[in-house]
Amino acid sequence: QAIHKAISDAALQYEKPEGKVFEYGTAGFRMKADLLNTVVFAVGLLAGLRSKKLSGQWIGVMVTASHNPAEDNGVKLIDPMGEMLEAEWEQYATKLANAPLDKIADVYNELVKEIDVNMANPARVVFARDTRASGSRLVGVLNAALTATEVEFIDFKYMTTPQLHYVVRCKNTLGTQYEYGEPTEQGYYEKLAASFKKVMKGAKVQGSLTVDCANGVGGPKLRDLIKYLDSAIDIKVVNDDVINPDSLNFDCGADYVKTKQRAPPSSKAAPLDRCASLDGDADRLVYYFLDDSNVFRLLDGDRIATLAASFIGDLARNAGIAQKLKIGVVQTAYANGASTDYIEKVLKLPIICTNTGVKHLHHAALRFDVGVYFEANGHGTVTFSENALKVIKNTEPQSPAQQHALECLQALTDLINQAVGDALSDMLLVEAILAHKGWSPKEWLGTYTDLPSRLVRVEVNDRSIFKAYDAERKLESPAGLQDQIESLQSRYNKGRSFARASGTEDAVRVYAEAASRSEADDLATRVANAVR
Ligand code: 16G
Ligand code: ZN
Numbered sequence: 001q002a003i004h005k006a007i008s009d010a011a012l013q014y015e016k017p018e019g020k021v022f023e024y025g026t027a028g029f030r031m032k033a034d035l036l037n038t039v040v041f042a043v044g045l046l047a048g049l050r051s052k053k054l055s056g057q058w059i060g061v062m063v064t065a066s067h068n069p070a071e072d073n074g075v076k077l078i079d080p081m082g083e084m085l086e087a088e089w090e091q092y093a094t095k096l097a098n099a100p101l102d103k104i105a106d107v108y109n110e111l112v113k114e115i116d117v118n119m120a121n122p123a124r125v126v127f128a129r130d131t132r133a134s135g136s137r138l139v140g141v142l143n144a145a146l147t148a149t150e151v152e153f154i155d156f157k158y159m160t161t162p163q164l165h166y167v168v169r170c171k172n173t174l175g176t177q178y179e180y181g182e183p184t185e186q187g188y189y190e191k192l193a194a195s196f197k198k199v200m201k202g203a204k205v206q207g208s209l210t211v212d213c214a215n216g217v218g219g220p221k222l223r224d225l226i227k228y229l230d231s232a233i234d235i236k237v238v239n240d241d242v243i244n245p246d247s248l249n250f251d252c253g254a255d256y257v258k259t260k261q262r263a264p265p266s267s268k269a270a271p272l273d274r275c276a277s278l279d280g281d282a283d284r285l286v287y288y289f290l291d292d293s294n295v296f297r298l299l300d301g302d303r304i305a306t307l308a309a310s311f312i313g314d315l316a317r318n319a320g321i322a323q324k325l326k327i328g329v330v331q332t333a334y335a336n337g338a339s340t341d342y343i344e345k346v347l348k349l350p351i352i353c354t355n356t357g358v359k360h361l362h363h364a365a366l367r368f369d370v371g372v373y374f375e376a377n378g379h380g381t382v383t384f385s386e387n388a389l390k391v392i393k394n395t396e397p398q399s400p401a402q403q404h405a406l407e408c409l410q411a412l413t414d415l416i417n418q419a420v421g422d423a424l425s426d427m428l429l430v431e432a433i434l435a436h437k438g439w440s441p442k443e444w445l446g447t448y449t450d451l452p453s454r455l456v457r458v459e460v461n462d463r464s465i466f467k468a469y470d471a472e473r474k475l476e477s478p479a480g481l482q483d484q485i486e487s488l489q490s491r492y493n494k495g496r497s498f499a500r501a502s503g504t505e506d507a508v509r510v511y512a513e514a515a516s517r518s519e520a521d522d523l524a525t526r527v528a529n530a531v532r
Contacts, residue, residue: 003119006148007045007105013144014038016101024093026357026503028076028085030065033134036073040138042096043075044145045108048123050089051151053115054080056122060168062161063129063138067214067255067279070248073134075142082169082180082419084359123151126167128159130217130281133245156185160221160282162422163188169419180419185224191414193228196428198411200232202404203435208234210275211427212264214253215241218282218423225424233431239264254279254286254378254423259455262296263288274441276430278423284378285423287430289441297445301374302339304430305329307444308382309372310347311433312412316370318405320398324391330364330373332356333473333498334455337513342448353471357503358421379421382429384413451494453513454524458531460508463501466531472500484530492519497527 014037022029022039029039043061051059060078068074077085077093085093092111099107112119127142129135139155146153156164163185170183181191213219219240226235239252249255252264254277269275271290278285287299309329316322328350329343335353343349352367354360358379365371369388374380384392392410397403415432417425434444460466467477475482481499489495493515502509508531512524 003149004105004109007108007145008102010144010148011038011041011101011104014041014101014141022094022097024085024090024097026359027066028062028074029093029097030068030072030074030504033065033071033073033132033138036075036134036138037141038101039097040075040141041145042099042104043077043093044125044142044151045104045149046089046093046096046111047077047125048146048149048151049092049108049111049115049117050077050079050085051123051125052119052121053117056124058124058126058168058171060164061125061127061142062159062164062281063127063132063135063142064161064281065130065132066161066281067249067253067284070132070246070250073132073138075138078165078168080168080172082165083362084420087359123149124171125151125153126156126164126171127153128156128164130161131158131242131245132248158217158220159185160217160422160424162283162417162420162425163221165419166417166422189225189228192225192425192428193230195411195414196229196432197232199408199415199432200435201407203432205233205431205435206438206440207274208236209427209431210236210238210267210269210273212239212252212257212267212275212277213237213282214249214256214278214280215239215244215247216249216253216278216280216282217242218278218280221282222278222424233428239266249280253277254284257288257298258286258300258377261298263290272440272442274434276427278427279378282423283421285426285430286378287441287444291442291445297441299441299444301376301378301380302331302335303444304378304426305331305372305374305380306339306342306347306447307433308429309343309349310447311436312370312372312382312409313347313349315405315409315412318401319392319395319409320402321391321395321406325369325388326350327370328352328365328368328372330354330361330371332361332375333471333500334376334511336376336450336453337494337496338448338451346448353473355472356500362420374421378423381418381421381426382412382416383418384416389413451513451515452517452520453511454520456510456512456524456528457502457505458499458508458510458528459506460531463506463508466499466501466508468498468500473498475499481530485527488526488530489523492523495519495523497523499527499531
């Protein structure tokens, strides 16, 4: 039929990299940007099918490689509620991406049958990209695939990843009782700014916040957001060079700060100055500061989770609705043991531990009325169930204090991007909480003491033999390795260690923590040796 020919014709423009096998992984497809043309073409085809399958709901396509180096790029699909692509569909993406170009139209037709797509349905797609130089070429490819398959689409140009997730959710809830906001960038800023001002009622941000934008798309977008905040907060934007393409994620950004455990070398922060870093597509956030002795102190995703959970817990109590809301926290094996302890013993909240990867955490968070989830690397958000939204909205306050707490909670449900972890939204959340508590980063850090930890990357011949279970905290294969790890960790005070195959790199990652720096290092080294 006509579409079959249009796909074949359009595909002819591209060349498939030889001998490369593509896989839709934890964060979609991601690799060197010059290998991506045919992959993006395939994703464009699938986005149209996904939309048709869902009766014409809007599907998002984001072109980004997040915190990866500037020469990389990537592409991922966003489902109607702004969530990650349904896991079942990842295999279809993989199948299309690996189809030889002269067969891709056939594979497309096979998929239509296999997935049972009604081709008479409309198809609608929105897309955007980060600031990488390769983005415009890849968006051109996407355009070709959507045009060939007669998909209606809107190009949102440059956006942060969470902004596009927001737009997708808005588009699909427009005119329903779940309306999420205006499906525009301006709508996004207005929603964040308005809710931030509401949350800030009765509080004032102390001092300024310096935000390192990884020289990525978060820089210009944060500058835009600031215009809507009417100086409710003093933000200094640094590392916002999106002109020099090589500067992206280079010696700056959330991933740099988290993995190197140090501030960007360009930082001019004085002791006790509040600093934050975004990653290249602004879906990760970490805080840090230099203490009185000039020592670097990191406040990572675990810290944001504990801060948010404690604040929301207090608000729920003050609002008199604590009994009606099941508040919980979702972490991964990488969460520092001290944070887990603090959540269980001090905050007295339930915890779910899941596999690494946002989709797993997000899914688990939905099991609570208020689900606080963060990966240690700074990706996370808070989800509110329908019941939570109802209770917050419909509770009649019995006192001014109760009313204040309810209003604050209500505003939080708007401030927090519930589709996905959003560094800009999370940043305003943290600022608001610190302001309410009257805390500097020092008090925040003082809530508990992190156990020293070490992360080691181990190159192995075949990482696929490393099979994990129990939320990746244990290994079932290779045989005997788990026993070895357990016997090693038992020798250290508060020792805990695990090894898991990376989902994004050809390596095994080893994590270890213990009561002292030297013990954590030692444990990590020994487990890494056992893995090799
Ligand atoms: C991906 C995940 C991130 C996870 C990381 C782990 C998303 C959007 N991103 O970047 O959440 O922390 O993979 O990488 O899910 P690893 O498997 O190489 O350790
Ligand atoms: Zn990212």
